[in-house]
Amino acid sequence: MSKYTLTINQKKQTVDVDSGTPLLWVLRDSLNLTGTKYGCGEGICGSCVVHIDGKAERSCILDVEDVVGNSITTIEGLADKPDHPIFKTWIELEVMQCGYCQPGQIMTLATLLEQNPKPSRKEIDDAMNEVLCRCGTYQRIRKAVAKLVEEK
Ligand code: FES
Ligand code: FES
Secondary structure (H helix, E strand, O other): OOOEEEOOOOEEEEEEOOOOOOOHHHHHHHHOOOHHHHOOOOOOOOOOOOOOOOOOEEHHHHHHHHOOOOEEEOOOHHHOOOOOOHHHHHHHHOOOOOOHHHHHHHHHHHHHHHHOOOOOOOOOOHHHHOOOOOOOOOOHHHHHHHHHHOOO
């Protein structure tokens, strides 16, 4: 075991874990930040997306030692701003079904809109198609993204 100090949601947190531990397990098991979800564990489904220095990354395939010194934001960090337009629109349009994939959807969308406030339909599809939803909420997600883009 080794100690690693990470910056998560603008707070420094020290964890004692084996090197090579995926960031996802550090967040969930060591820090009880369970908003970031485990789906495939192989970088495929997108349910574990967090922001690393403002970029959407899959925390299941990032080793803890590789994110020391980076700024990590989880869905809990984004939820510190309850009036965030994505949350408001998600609630208004009742996007979620079981909710499991939604942190990954929201974190992915947040970086897309941050980097490109008026993405084209193709740019939206390219970014969002990579996050799987077993409940098939894709149509409601599309509608919510279209509303957010229109309001920008
Ligand atoms: S759990 Fe990380 S991409 Fe599926
Ligand atoms: S809302 Fe259930 S998996 Fe997406």
